[in-house]
Amino acid sequence: MKTINAQLAGCWSLSVLIVCLLTGLKSQAQTVLTVTGEVTKPLTLQTADLTAMAHTQVTGKDRDGKDHQYSGILVVDLLKQAGATVGGELRGENLTKYVIVKAIDGYEVLFALPELDAEFASRSIILADSVDGASLGPGVGPYRIVVPGEKKPARWIREVKSIEVRFAK
Ligand SMILES: Nc1nc2c(c(=O)[nH]1)N[C@H]1C(S)=C(S)[C@@H](COP(=O)(O)O)O[C@H]1N2
Numbered sequence: 001m002k003t004i005n006a007q008l009a010g011c012w013s014l015s016v017l018i019v020c021l022l023t024g025l026k027s028q029a030q031t032v033l034t035v036t037g038e039v040t041k042p043l044t045l046q047t048a049d050l051t052a053m054a055h056t057q058v059t060g061k062d063r064d065g066k067d068h069q070y071s072g073i074l075v076v077d078l079l080k081q082a083g084a085t086v087g088g089e090l091r092g093e094n095l096t097k098y099v100i101v102k103a104i105d106g107y108e109v110l111f112a113l114p115e116l117d118a119e120f121a122s123r124s125i126i127l128a129d130s131v132d133g134a135s136l137g138p139g140v141g142p143y144r145i146v147v148p149g150e151k152k153p154a155r156w157i158r159e160v161k162s163i164e165v166r167f168a169k
């Protein structure tokens, strides 16, 4: 009887330990996006950080040829938060900087820094997290770049995982 009780107690504490470890791992905040490179404050962002940022709506044409309403964070806001040279600082040699966006499948696209800057560009390039009010589905989201007005959606990179600022020289 004693040994059974001891075994039960052992089992119980082992289960408690496993459950604790699993919930601990689950609640540990996951990095969903990084902003690095030529920035003064590299960012390691979690879902909640991105949800809390200001959202902008843009209209974009999907493969179906129809207009869809995308909502997301202006890429320039992420760059600003990371301390990249945007706005008034975007002059001189900073005009030779570019931004590489990488996805989970290894796909990468490039934007020149002025393409993203509000003082240069007339269109708003966003890191979208929803389309027509719904989250982006698997294989597309949780984050996708949307470039309004571009004839081909090749830079609408899906499953974005990082944004990196680099110097071209
Ligand atoms: N991560 C990732 N994003 C990607 C691609 C890719 O291969 N991987 N292909 C691009 C290309 S070439 C096009 S044309 C569009 C297609 O978007 P759709 O799948 O929503 O039609 O996604 C772009 N985004």
Ligand SMILES: [Mo]
Pocket (backbone or CB within 6 Å): 153, 154
């Ligand atoms: Mo494409």
